[in-house]
Amino acid sequence: MTRPLLDVEGLTKHYPVTEGVLRKEVGRVRAVDGISFTVDRGETLGLVGESGCGKSTAARATLRLEEPTDGHVVFDGEDVTDYDNRALTRFRRRAQMVFQDPTSSFDPRMSIGESVAEPLQIHGVRDRERRRRIVADLLDRVGLDAADVDRYPHELSGGQKQRVGLARALVCNPDLIVADEPVSALDVSVQADILDLIDRLQQSFGLALVVISHDLGVVREVCDRVAVMYLGEIVETAPTEELFEDPRHPYTRALLGSTPVADPRRRGQGTTLTGDVPSPSDPPPGCRFHTRCPEVIPDEDYDLDSETWRAVLDFRLRVLADGVDIEAARTYAAADDDPAAADPDAVRAAIREEFGVPATLSDGKAEAAVADALDSLVADDVDGAADRLADAFPTVCRRERPDLAPATGAVDSETWAAIKRLRVWVATRVDAGEATVRDHLERRCANEADRAGEVDRLAVRAAFRLPDPISDGDAERAVGDAIDALLAGQAGAAADELYEAFGGVRERACHLED
Numbered sequence: 244m245t246r247p248l249l250d251v252e253g254l255t256k257h258y259p260v261t262e263g264v265l266r267k268e269v270g271r272v273r274a275v276d277g278i279s280f281t282v283d284r285g286e287t288l289g290l291v292g293e294s295g296c297g298k299s300t301a302a303r304a305t306l307r308l309e310e311p312t313d314g315h316v317v318f319d320g321e322d323v324t325d326y327d328n329r330a331l332t333r334f335r336r337r338a339q340m341v342f343q344d345p346t347s348s349f350d351p352r353m354s355i356g357e358s359v360a361e362p363l364q365i366h367g368v369r370d371r372e373r374r375r376r377i378v379a380d381l382l383d384r385v386g387l388d389a390a391d392v393d394r395y396p397h398e399l400s401g402g403q404k405q406r407v408g409l410a411r412a413l414v415c416n417p418d419l420i421v422a423d424e425p426v427s428a429l430d431v432s433v434q435a436d437i438l439d440l441i442d443r444l445q446q447s448f449g450l451a452l453v454v455i456s457h458d459l460g461v462v463r464e465v466c467d468r469v470a471v472m473y474l475g476e477i478v479e480t481a482p483t484e485e486l487f488e489d490p491r492h493p494y495t496r497a498l499l500g501s502t503p504v505a506d507p508r509r510r511g512q513g514t515t516l517t518g519d520v521p522s523p524s525d526p527p528p529g530c531r532f533h534t535r536c537p538e539v540i541p542d543e544d545y546d547l548d549s550e551t552w553r554a555v556l557d558f559r560l561r562v563l564a565d566g567v568d569i570e571a572a573r574t575y576a577a578a579d580d581d582p583a584a585a586d587p588d589a590v591r592a593a594i595r596e597e598f599g600v601p602a603t604l605s606d607g608k609a610e611a612a613v614a615d616a617l618d619s620l621v622a623d624d625v626d627g628a629a630d631r632l633a634d635a636f637p638t639v640c641r642r643e644r645p646d647l648a649p650a651t652g653a654v655d656s657e658t659w660a661a662i663k664r665l666r667v668w669v670a671t672r673v674d675a676g677e678a679t680v681r682d683h684l685e686r687r688c689a690n691e692a693d694r695a696g697e698v699d700r701l702a703v704r705a706a707f708r709l710p711d712p713i714s715d716g717d718a719e720r721a722v723g724d725a726i727d728a729l730l731a732g733q734a735g736a737a738a739d740e741l742y743e744a745f746g747g748v749r750e751r752a753c754h755l756e757d
């Protein structure tokens with residue numbers, strides 16, 4: 244595998260939540276929370292997930308249209324997060340963004356020709372005639388007429404405007420385009436045309452593309468690989484058809500289950516998504532999806548099917564959030580319209596019904612806990628109910644999050660984090676000469692080398708917190724070879740080793756299936 248054009252590692256964007264005139268920080272919106280992905284030259288990566296899961300923020304932070312809170316964005320061997328303003332201007336020429344609503348990115352007083360030519364002017368193409376030729380050629384390639392040059396945005400349809408948006412993004416001959424919901428504002432009839440155009444442009448310009456969409460049909464149409472985002476995290480990355488045929492993460496399965504599919508064999512299969520995405524300012528612990536996950540793992544102490552387990556957990560979650568409306572249950576249960584006189588058994592039954600909890604659970608221990616909680620609720624003791632349910636129904640998913648690990652082997656999450664640390668360090672030095680690489684390595688390993696007397700394999704492992712040896716044989720071989728290449732000053736060869744063994748293409752989730 245060749246080295247990717249874009250290697251995003253641990254990218255994080257938190258927005259502070261402030262209060263009062265002094266704007267004291269009282270919390271953080273964890274919009275993007277440590278995501279990693281790669282995009283090869285000429286490749287199209289889809290970024291999918293429900294509304295609010297952080298896709299647009301991820302795009303803006305990747306292109307440094309907003310400052311990331313943490314993480315690295317390595318683009319063509321350089322760390323974009325280190326760039327000064329000048330380097331950023333150069334980067335923005337090579338990495339462009341296309342927005343959902345092209346109208347907002349146009350100045351209504353500028354003609355189409357002027358709008359498309361503007362980036363050329365900004366980036367120093369002074370020759371007017373040359374600008375005109377480039378613009379005419381691009382308009383032609385995006386399927387517009389040369390005569391459209393003199394028209395204004397308000398004279399164009401949505402589809403035509405998106406074509407102009409693409410022409411404008413292409414005008415500086417970028418290597419990467421990030422398209423944020425490029426067709427969701429368009430009529431369905433025009434969407435296919437624009438997707439087809441994106442596909443053709445990508446091929447003829449050899450572009451790397453990141454296509455952001457909440458619509459799985461869109462990504463299936465144009466993407467080589469797909470990364471699935473949930474609540475600020477990437478839960479699964481896989482080649483497109485593999486993802487659709489064999490989704491590994493329960494969130495991906497639920498997302499696919501909620502999308503209408505053309506294939507009649509798959510219609511109605513799988514689980515669907517219910518409820519809203521929780522707030523990113525207070526994400527659930529463990530696997531963030533566990534509060535909605537139809538496949539949440541039952542505690543081994545109980546013998547309940549997954550649907551009942553989900554119902555019990557929904558009940559537990561709602562009680563803990565003080566979200567059970569007991570008065571409404573009393574009203575529902577009251578035979579003679581007097582909630583105060585409602586039969587307590589009927590109130591308990593009404594609450595069970597609301598959450599889909601069976602009248603009697605087959606597992607005695609679970610039934611006892613639910614019955615106790617219902618007794619407390621009926622006695623208006625919400626805290627008592629919450630304590631009982633919190634103690635009785637833990638799930639492994641509250642403690643452990645699905646861990647992205649390379650399909651190459653069973654490395655644990657700490658080892659994987661160390662490998663990625665080494666990979667990013669190497670990726671930003673691939674073009675450096677041998678002496679520079681060795682010099683940088685010496686500095687990186689200064690503490691460990693002091694102890695060891697020289698920079699050797701052990702010092703490098705210690706500096707990057709890599710186990711010695713890594714338990715998985717394939718991973719150990721790749722890392723060992725990469726370290727040897729580094730010690731010889733050959734960062735390029737080290738990067739090749741690491742991408743070959745641990746490249747984003749084969750990155751799959753998750754321990755839940757294992």
Ligand SMILES: Nc1ncnc2c1ncn2[C@@H]1O[C@H](COP(=O)(O)OP(=O)(O)OP(=O)(O)O)[C@@H](O)[C@H]1O
Nearest residue numbers: 258272274293294295296297298299300301457523
């Ligand atoms: N400037 C901001 N300040 C505070 N919170 C923000 C800001 N921008 C985004 N967010 C929050 O971050 C989370 C992720 O938003 P983002 O727009 O990235 O999601 P998305 O997946 O692109 O959703 P959509 O498809 O609706 O655009 C949301 O909860 C959003 O409210």
